[in-house]
Amino acid sequence: xxxxxxxxxxxxxxxxxxxxxxxxxxxxxxxxxxxxxxxxxxxxxxxxxxxxxxxxxxxxxxxxxxxxxxxxxxxxxxxxxxxxxxxxxxx
Numbered sequence: 001x002x003x004x005x006x007x008x009x010x011x012x013x014x015x016x017x018x019x020x021x022x023x024x025x026x027x028x029x030x031x032x033x034x035x036x037x038x039x040x041x042x043x044x045x046x047x048x049x050x051x052x053x054x055x056x057x058x059x060x061x062x063x064x065x066x067x068x069x070x071x072x073x074x075x076x077x078x079x080x081x082x083x084x085x086x087x088x089x090x091x
Contacts, residue, residue: 008085012076018067028074035074035084042091044084051075 014025035046050073051059051066059065059077066075076084 008078008081011081011085012063012078015074015076016063016066018070031074042087044087048080048083049074049076 011026015028015031017024031049035041035044035049038046051071056065058079059075063075063077066073
């Protein structure tokens with residue numbers, strides 16, 4: 001048994017790492033390819049994996065914002081991570 005909240009937090013922390021050579025569990029390039037492919041993402045909104053300057057309130061203040069050099073890399077929040085898991089596991 002595991003806590004789903006722990007899983008969500010682990011995914012967010014891993015994907016949102018800002019360092020160039022970060023040691024990751026999830027390959028962000030693979031995540032981007034999955035999210036952008038309507039044949040495999042089961043209807044997931046592909047652009048939702050990126051930070052949205054128009055909706056900063058959706059990201060917890062502790063998550064911060066992506067560095068300028070990471071602006072076009074995935075940066076998750078809890079809501080999007082839950083939706084992503086639903087599309088990966090349930091749909």
